[in-house]
């Protein structure tokens with residue numbers, strides 16, 4: 025990427041580098057104020073030089089423009105920044121950082137030769153060492169790194185030794201945070217490395233408490249040497265222990281004792297799901313994971329998407345296990361009925377080694393072998409959903425959404441009227457099993473136990489909603505995730521039983537077949553009458569599939585003509601958001617497909633502020649749709665979602681019937697039972713209602729996070745709407761027409777003291793700096809509010825009067841991931857050039873000058889704020905990690921200039937107010 029052409033350059037507007045402070049400067053001169061020479065640098069932070077605060081994540085991927093190959097030696101992570109807040113330390117690593125320097129900073133990206141453990145390989149310069157080692161099958165453990173998450177460089181398990189062609193010395197580095205350079209030599213085995221690994225594992229075991237250490241010690245060699253297709257250490261760490269278990273959520277459970285503090289849950293919840301339920305800021309040894317508002321998970325905004333459970337490498341976060349309850353229902357003699365979702369069969373195939381497409385037809389037989397008398401296909405009710413939802417769409421032709429209902433009820437209750445009322449296929453099937461199939465069988469609904477096999481953890485919560493019951497009993501009795509179901513086959517290749525001791529015991533008690541072998545199991549069909557499905561239904565497993573299936577039906581119903589093409593390529597793909605315009609006869613339908621909570625939030629915000637408008641939106645909370653669901657197999661394959669999507673499309677293409685409304689069993693169901701789509705009976709059994717359930721945000725610090733544990737709510741988690749002080753928040757005294765002039769002055773003076781401190785951070789450094797600004801602001805008598813730039817209330821941003829932006833640059837000149845949506849929005853051309861005319865601001869950037877686009881995000885932001893009419897109080901500070909004192913010197917200089925300008929600005933404002941008051 026050339027330095028001049030970045031996606032972060034605002035998209036239009038003239039250059040305007042003038043600082044725009046002159047008019048104020050003139051006023052200032054006229055007003056002859058005092059105190060301008062006061063040194064406004066706040067006193068040193070207590071304990072500032074104790075060296076505890078750490079900064080993580082340095083040294084990973086560099087810019088990939090072609091230059092002379094250079095070898096630099098930045099450290100793996102930034103060591104102590106003196107004077108930084110202690111909270112930042114909690115984002116650091118286990119114990120001491122490496123003193124060693126890492127090689128592997130390159131700007132050349134092309135083919136090159138390297139040597140790994142003495143064997144020569146050809147690879148690409150610029151790739152992460154860990155990725156290359158995995159590709160080459162060289163075993164290297166790691167906990168915090170995941171190919172689908174940003175690098176955090178926290179666990180230090182992936183240490184390797186490396187040197188370049190000329191250097192005589194081997195240097196230790198994290199393979200996840202260093203890149204390949206030409207002729208690099210790498211070794212993964214040495215006395216030093218073994219010692220380092222043993223030490224690191226010891227620290228992790230200490231974090232993980234008690235038993236973990238012994239397991240690790242016993243299996244240490246195994247971990248390092250037999251580290252093959254299960255690259256996580258999850259099998260080693262996956263012990264169920266019961267102390268400090270947060271059981272408050274109906275779908276997932278967090279066992280603090282098993283936590284290794286790798287921070288993957290924090291990253292995935294923020295970056296992928298856009299929810300920010302977990303944090304390590306403010307964590308203690310006893311409670312390594314802090315949850316939103318310092319509450320139990322069940323009391324937060326968590327929507328149970330389960331991404332934390334998919335990415336947790338230690339088994340500390342898992343789904344609530346219902347296998348034992350299902351086995352007990354079998355023991356009680358219930359009629360056992362299972363339903364299998366489209367992605368579930370793909371996931372079961374992955375975990376049970378069903379590799380050939382035809383092998384997936386073994387799934388019904390395997391479930392029957394477990395003890396289910398009837399196995400239905402949830403695809404059948406996917407077709408039914410299309411019938412109901414398609415007719416609903418035609419009736420409404422406005423935004424119809426059916427995402428994670430929990431998400432809308434908790435986070436965007438104002439959108440509930442736009443939600444499709446059609447139940448999910450799981451709930452439709454449950455309802456039909458209890459109301460239709462039971463009658464055919466001559467049984468009462470309570471004699472049947474319906475178990476839904478799902479790729480999703482949120483379904484565990486959904487099935488407990490009071491609206492989804494028949495005769496007081498739930499339509500869906502239990503939801504088992506793909507992982508839970510696969511763990512029920514204890515003798516299969518990938519499930520050793522370590523995760524499922526209780527079900528195994530129960531299976532033995534039940535005298536069930538203990539060695540169900542997928543390889544030798546026969547193929548069979550799903551049971552009828554709820555087992556025939558079309559290809560369209562199979563598409564429900566992948567993002568865009570529900571839309572595609574709905575369009576196939578809606579088109580033909582609306583135009584009464586045959587669809588000219590079956591495939592809607594324009595809405596296929598796994599990116600967060602895809603939009604298109606579909607012609608249905610003369611009707612132009614604007615459609616959007618969005619997946620992944622973070623992308624969903626961005627789209628919803630755009631819709632709510634009228635920046636985007638669509639007729640029909642498919643919303644999937646998990647990345648890539650159900651195939652990336654929270655109950656799917658854990659995988660370190662970076663292309664796992666693409667592979668699963670390909671399997672789904674493959675099944676779809678081989679289907680004989682590919683449109684939901686052509687499913688003969690669906691037609692029969694309407695004729696035999698339901699009448700027609702949207703009939704009163706269909707409404708009663710197949711539709712639902714939603715009620716707003718916003719999670720109350722705390723207005724003061726809670727007493728304790730968990731069972732009376734001492735807990736300090738981190739500032740960063742207190743940025744709910746009512747905490748924002750941008751000139752219009754609830755902390756501002758409400759406007760009162762009866763105020764006296766003195767009262768007005770008090771209010772105005774209070775307003776003038778407000779300072780919004782926005783941060784954008786990838787690995788926590790900018791947050792640490794932002795907290796320093798907060799501290800200093802308090803010491804200087806301001807009223808600071810720390811705000812996540814990515815979560816800024818955009819409707820109120822234009823009213824902010826005084827602001828500091830602390831922003832780091834990441835991944836080749838980009839904004840940190842959580843703030844990218846904000847930047848995309850701010851750089852849009854539709855903003856008025858005087859949009860930020862009230863704002864006085866300054867930017868402090870964190871970057872590394874060895875990157876070509878040094879402090880690019882901060883620079884772009886500074887420029888854009890000026891373009892939109894904001895006035896710069898002091899020049900941008902450009903912190904450079906490569907500087908001798910890291911960011912310290914620059915930060916001091918910037919602070920000095922900023923606080924001085926802010927005080928001058930305040931004096932000008934006070935004088936202007938006084939002048940206005942005296943007429």
Ligand SMILES: Cc1cc2nc3c(=O)[nH]c(=O)nc-3n(C[C@H](O)[C@H](O)[C@H](O)COP(=O)(O)O)c2cc1C
Pocket residue numbers: 080081082083084085086102175784785786787788789790791831832833834835836837838840870871872873875876877878879880905
């Ligand atoms: C993977 C990676 C990519 C980076 N890319 C850039 C860059 O393009 N430009 C830059 O100035 N600094 C870059 N940096 C340096 C970071 O800005 C610096 O480490 C900063 O301290 C990170 O702050 P944060 O923890 O608040 O995200 C990068 C660092 C890493 C680890």
